[in-house]
Amino acid sequence: MLSSGVADGSGERLVWSQKYSVGVDEIDADHKVLIELIGQIDSAAAGSEAHAVIGTVLAALFDYTEYHFEREEKMMQTVGYTVLPQHKQKHDLLKSQVIEYLGRYSDDPNAVNIEDLSKFLQRWLSEHILKEDMGYRPLVENNPKAGEAAASVGIDFFMDVGRGD
Numbered sequence: 001m002l003s004s005g006v007a008d009g010s011g012e013r014l015v016w017s018q019k020y021s022v023g024v025d026e027i028d029a030d031h032k033v034l035i036e037l038i039g040q041i042d043s044a045a046a047g048s049e050a051h052a053v054i055g056t057v058l059a060a061l062f063d064y065t066e067y068h069f070e071r072e073e074k075m076m077q078t079v080g081y082t083v084l085p086q087h088k089q090k091h092d093l094l095k096s097q098v099i100e101y102l103g104r105y106s107d108d109p110n111a112v113n114i115e116d117l118s119k120f121l122q123r124w125l126s127e128h129i130l131k132e133d134m135g136y137r138p139l140v141e142n143n144p145k146a147g148e149a150a151a152s153v154g155i156d157f158f159m160d161v162g163r164g165d
């Protein structure tokens with residue numbers, strides 16, 4: 001079945017492919033997880049427990065996004081990427097936008113248009129990887145320090161955030 005409404009010219013669901021590779025396995029893996037989580041928003045919208053599932057997916061998406069930004073920023077810092085402050089600003093803006101969506105959604109699930117949210121997130125991630133993340137690629141690919149730095153921000157951080165303690 002075609003996912004209704006998502007087809008508006010910018011079209012079909014975002015899928016990871018080589019053109020999104022930034023040259024560091026850990027970061028590529030994160031981007032795949034984020035794409036997968038965003039894809040689940042659409043799938044959840046069609047289910048009978050849509051509100052509960054979407055709330056859970058949005059919370060997981062926020063946690064994973066925060067974790068991903070953390071390790072990406074650590075990696076950029078390690079390799080001396082001079083555009084880091086501007087890049088971090090874009091991360092921070094997205095985080096605040098997702099928090100706003102989460103707040104609106106928990107106040108009233110009907111107040112958030114899920115198709116719009118899904119399209120916004122897909123477009124944001126696709127453009128961010130291609131235009132912003134690709135900027136650090138020349139510094140990080142084939143650079144063992146980059147992979148080490150990314151790996152040093154582990155999943156523990158994500159789990160801690162997820163537990164909210």
Ligand SMILES: [Fe+2]
Pocket residue numbers: 072087091128132133
């Ligand atoms: Fe980024």
Ligand SMILES: [Fe+2]
Pocket residue numbers: 031068072129133
């Ligand atoms: Fe990224």
